[in-house]
Amino acid sequence: MEPAPLSAIREFRPEDYETVRALWVRAGLALRPGDDLPDLLRFVERNPGLFLVAERDGEIVGTVMGADDGRRGWVYHLAVEPRLQGRGIGRRLMAEVEARLAARGVPKVNLHVAEGNERVVGFYRRLGYEPGGARMLGKYLR
Ligand SMILES: CC(C)(COP(=O)(O)OP(=O)(O)OC[C@H]1O[C@@H](n2cnc3c(N)ncnc32)[C@H](O)[C@@H]1OP(=O)(O)O)[C@@H](O)C(=O)NCCC(=O)NCCS
Incomplete structure (x- = not known):
């Protein structure tokens, strides 16, 4: 498929929140505690420049959140955006967040794939990620 021309990959702004949340729902992400605006602003404060949105003709068509835990x-x-998947936007978002993490000196990037979302593996x-051989455990504090 033809690459989807993007106008920009830029940093998330608070006024993007409702649009971004609706995109996450359309894309099938499971939203959890931590996905409300106050929590996302806390995330941005701790990880400046790493919550990115892709824009196409003024429309937000993709997101990625990067974090650096030191x-x-x-x-x-x-x-x-589901109708624009398979046109290189995910690859471009990953390249941008990886470049920003590398610029901070991060040596390795990890990510979690929810059970049941095998398709995304x-x-x-394809982007060079390999299974880590570890199981993730988690506990909600609120
Ligand atoms: C996963 C997702 C972000 C990928 O974005 P995308 O824009 O559709 O992907 P791209 O078009 O940039 O694909 C990049 C490359 O991966 C390949 N690819 C995409 N999906 C693939 C799959 N399931 N298996 C193998 N290769 C795949 C593409 O062919 C492309 O290859 P190339 O660039 O070498 O030709 C998108 O499908 C999505 O939003 N999915 C739903 C939400 C989700 O599951 N997010 C991940 C949470 S962990």
């Missing part, structure tokens, strides 16, 4: 980089909420492998 040892590893992490990627969350990579999502592309092929995408990440």
Whole structure:
């Protein structure tokens, strides 16, 4: 398919929130505590310049959130507008967030793929990601 021309990859702004949240729902991301605006602003404060949106003709068509915990980089909420998937937007978002993490000195990027979302593993492998051989455990504090 033809690449989808993007106008820009830029940083998330608070006024993008409702649009971005609706995109996440359309793309099938499971929204959880941590996806409300106050939590996302806390995320941005700790990880400046790493929550990115892709724009096409003024419309937000993709997102990615990068984080730097001081040892590893992490990627969350990579999502592309369903009607524009398969046109290189996910690859471009990943390249941009990886470049920004590398510029901060991060040596390795990790990410989680939700169980049941096996389809996306092929995408990440295509981009050079390999299974980490570890299981993720988590606990909500609120
Ligand atoms: C995963 C997602 C972000 C990928 O974005 P995208 O814009 O559709 O992907 P791209 O078009 O940039 O694909 C990049 C490359 O991966 C390949 N690819 C895409 N999906 C693939 C798959 N399931 N298996 C193997 N390769 C795949 C493409 O062919 C392309 O290859 P090339 O650039 O070498 O020709 C998008 O499909 C999406 O939003 N999915 C729903 C939300 C989601 O699951 N997010 C991930 C949460 S962990």
